[in-house]
Amino acid sequence: MPRSRFSGRALALTALTAVLSALFTVAPAEAAEGAITGLAGKCVDVAAASSANGTAVQLYSCNGTNAQRWSNPGDGTLRALGKCLDVVDRGTGDGASVQLWDCSGGANQKWVVTAAHDIVNPAANKCLDVRDNNSADGTRLQIWSCTGGANQKWNAPASGGGTTPPPSTSGFVVSEAQFNQMFPNRNPFYTYAGLVAATKKYPAFATTGSDTVKKQEAAAFLANVNHETGGLVHIVEQNTANYPHYCDWNQPYGCPAGQAAYYGRGPIQLSWNFNYKAAGDALGIDLLNNPWRVEREPDIAMMTGLWYWNTQNGPGTMTPHNAMVNSAGFGQTIRSINGSLECDGRNPAQVQSRVDAYLRFTSILGVAPGANLYC
Known part of the structure; x- marks a missing residue:
């Protein structure tokens, strides 16, 4: 010793x-499952509602489908369609895209929802970000250095339905x-x-x-x-x-x-x-x-x-x-x-x-x- x-x-x-x-999470008394809303009131969406590994995660008009239904199970992940929000290739640099992928427990699948409504990937110390501040349907989501901009602000489901x-x-x-x-x-x-x-x-x-x-x-x-x-x-x-x-x-x-x-x-x-x-x-x-x-x-x-x-x-x-x-x-x-x-x-x-x-x-x-x- x-x-x-x-x-x-x-x-x-x-x-x-x-x-x-x-x-x-900062959202009081929300369910443990639900939409993640952000820029222009649009939703975090899994492209084409596909659960295939590598499917793009994007911004899209909210439509109430399972492609926009995210769960916060309390293990640090955010999940849709049975898979995890994932940073492509474990990237940590500005502009690394996010996707859907099998849950592995990796650091590139861990997220912290802060009191300031950021969703942070601690491994990269970067925020979930709407690329180019573009609110058009289909805009790809990525991680980027946290700026406090509207394209990095989100309302997410509470863990386990807690407050x-x-x-x-x-x-x-x-x-x-x-x-x-x-x-x-x-x-x-x-x-x-x-x-x-x-x-x-x-x-x-x-x-x-x-x-x-x-x-x-x-x-x-x-x-x-x-x-x-x-x-x-x-x-x-x-x-x-x-x-x-x-x-x-x-x-x-x-x-x-x-x-x-x-x-x-x-x-x-x-x-x-x-x-x-x-x-x-x-x-x-x-x-x-x-x-x-x-x-x-x-x-x-x-x-x-x-x-x-x-x-x-x-x-x-x-x-x-x-x-x-x-x-x-x-x-x-x-x-x-x-x-x-x-x-x-x-x-x-x-x-x-x-x-x-x-x-x-x-x-x-x-x-x-x-x-x-x-x-």
């Missing part, structure tokens, strides 16, 4: 393969309803109140920059937390064989709580005696002598996660907080948290798990995820 960061990589992470559930969660009343950019939506199977130990209380220790967290940046930072923190804990399920590291490894006797204060007392705990799996010492000193809590507080007190658990997020570079070159507020991108938060084991191709599946959660959470919060998602 890398000494430069919280270990505990042995968490049971099989639950983390679920991707991009609960796609957020937008109410705004937060806690002062935190994530409401309790959104928190519960992000972590439907969470351990009762991890409370929304504990999270909100912890944010008071680091007032710059999710309060810096534009509303978009604030929400992106909150989503980024919670996405990494999701990965570390199996969806806020695990409080402590699951591999007990690792427990004795996290005592560095070279530290002058040693391991007063015991050789095996400094295992991974909490939302970012705080581990090693020197991390407990540093976090405790920063928070004004004696965690070196009583590390068990991290697994017994929800607010302290969350504080340790935010301590790392806001103050530690880990194996990266910046804190995760700085990565988000300075537009370095979500990928740099991964690098700062566990880059020595995951980034630069070392473990792409683990990186993808974090990215998938981030895309899902930005969807719930109604913001585009931004660029540089991977490390």
Whole structure:
């Protein structure tokens, strides 16, 4: 385990393969299926109502046919005629066309509907766009850098027939309803109140920059937390064989709580005696002598996660907080948290798990995820 960061990589992470559930949309109380309308009030349409792979997706006068009936099943895809809205050849450049294709789970079939009525492909960080701003029937749709133009504005079906969660009343950019939506199977130990209380220790967290940046930072923190804990399920590291490894006797204060007392705990799996010492000193809590507080007190658990997020570079070159507020991108938060084991191709599946959660959470919060998602 890398000494430069919280270990505990042995968490049971099989639950983390679920991707991009609960796609957020701004349209209140719409059905989970229906038309996607845009420029000139026209509809996103599958040419000739053909379900063949490679069929063009276009703008067309709304006619109520199945060629214009799209579903938002909650996995990040948009579907018609049993197939997915797909970027041709996995293109990420301006002008890459969209088509209908068998659903594969690929990044070129993932879409986020934002509060600004954009439909964003996160892999390209580009918007669904009507080519040449042309409202004529049969105009091909494509992806293009997001401009805010009318040819990139859409009304889409709500995921699962749901409605937008109410705004937060806690002062935190994530409401309790959104928190519960992000972590439907969470351990009762991890409370929304504990999270909100912890944010008071680091007032710059999710309060810096534009509303978009604030929400992106909150989503980024919670996405990494999701990965570390199996969806806020695990409080402590699951591999007990690792427990004795996290005592560095070279530290002058040693391991007063015991050789095996400094295992991974909490939302970012705080581990090693020197991390407990540093976090405790920063928070004004004696965690070196009583590390068990991290697994017994929800607010302290969350504080340790935010301590790392806001103050530690880990194996990266910046804190995760700085990565988000300075537009370095979500990928740099991964690098700062566990880059020595995951980034630069070392473990792409683990990186993808974090990215998938981030895309899902930005969807719930109604913001585009931004660029540089991977490390």
